Amino acid sequence: DQQVKQNSPSLSVQEGRISILNCDYTNSMFDYFLWYKKYPAEGPTFLISISSIKDKNEDGRFTVFLNKSAKHLSLHIVPSQPGDSAVYFCAAKQGGSEKLVFGKGTKLTVNP
């Protein structure tokens, strides 16, 4: 049973526009959420996170929004740049657990 779902395998946007990547989760015990970015031939790198006590966290061009009632989070990238082209993984964990649960990933392509 997939607890973290990224239903869009791919997304294509124009440079300068907003990229919105979505993630849904089923486990209401999750209390911390993260986004990782992965370039080809490299390991994933941490991008941004949010605690369940917040509904928004911003870091430069990247903002993560959390809607706990809908069990949904989204990553907004504004403005999108070609260098943002990568696979983005959503991950979640619950308090007391050592385990991060990852989604399948969404491949973002930002076209010049």
Place this chain on the structure above:
Amino acid sequence: EAQVTQNPRYLITVTGKKLTVTCSQNMNHEYMSWYRQDPGLGLRQIYYSMNVEVTDKGDVPEGYKVSRKEKRNFPLILESPSPNQTSLYFCASSPDRVETNEKLFFGSGTQLSVL
């Protein structure tokens, strides 16, 4: 340079031939973990270790072994590899328990093919 180093980057082997993928981190991290990435399945945790001599199963531990004799090293052992273990493997580490520091640092990956 702070990093997680995996070796080899690419490995082709045959069914049943024991192999070890090494992982080393130079950041004095307590927590280390192994993941596999498969198309359409994302990253799935194989094993993790919270400290030396402490290891535990992740979501997909079958067919794998690990050891944590030293803080910096966390090798992944496939005693009798099978074709369904063909995958991209990532080692990761974190300064502390994942519940207090969730930011994992990943290695560059090992692409394993089992024929």
